Amino acid sequence: MKKIYLVRHCEAQGQSSDAELTENGLKQAASLVDFFSGINIDRIISSPFKRAVQSIIPLTKQLDVEIEFDNRLTERMLSSKNLPDWMDKLSATFKDFELKFEGGESSREAMNRIVDVVEDVFNGKDENTIIVTHGNLLSLLLNHYNKNFGFDEWQNLSNPDVxxxxxxxxxxxxxxLWELL
Structure with missing residues (x-):
């Protein structure tokens, strides 16, 4: 049985690609080391966004496993424009997977990116892989496997989440798994 541990990054200072973890986020990253202790991990694939990388670095050092970066794991771009009502717009994209705002990608497009990564892993040789990504993309992946996972479930994700x-x-x-702590 192949296993993929899906990790949403720890608490960050913002949404930009170079946003760093908060003090609390750095503590959360250390708690991921404890969480994964005793679990054999063969491979770690991460979004190249700084908050994702900082979330998993303590574990990579502990396990002596190098991070593979995959641009398909970056957070979904809702729009290239500043949307004051972005939360309403995001909610709408969970109802209409083809809905797309200027400069952004649809839920379907974003979902397909992360599904491709997961399929590559399941078709590979490694048994236990960690994928580090972002909340919206993670939600879309889970929706792919269970249509009941939507906007409300996205809102209930934690930083980090596993x-x-x-x-x-x-x-x-x-x-x-994370809520079981």
């Missing part, structure tokens, strides 16, 4: 995606005989299922 889900386990398992592939057994071609069947894919997931469970949230």
């Amino acid at each position: 889900f386990l995606l398992k592939s057994t005989d071609g069947e894919i299922a997931y469970e949230r």
Whole structure:
């Protein structure tokens, strides 16, 4: 059985690609080391955004596993314009997966990016992989496997958050692990 641990980055100072973790976020990154202790990890793939990388660096040092960066794991761009009502617009994209705002990508386009990464991992040789990404993209991936995972579930994600995606005989299922702490 192949396992993918999906990690949403720790608490960050902002949304830009170079936003760093907060003091609390750095502590959360250290807690991920404890969380994954005793779990054999073969591979770590991360969004190149600074908050994602900083979230997983303490674990990579502990495990002596190098980070592979994958641009398909960057956060979804809702729009290139500043949207004062971005929360309403984001909610609408969970209802209409083809809806697209200026300079942004649709939910379907973003979902396809992360699904491609997951399929590559499931088709690869490694048994236990960590994928570090962002809340919106993670939500779209989980929606791919369970249509009931939507905007409200996205709002209930934590920083960090951890889900386990398992592939057994071609069947894919997931469970949230972080809330079990």
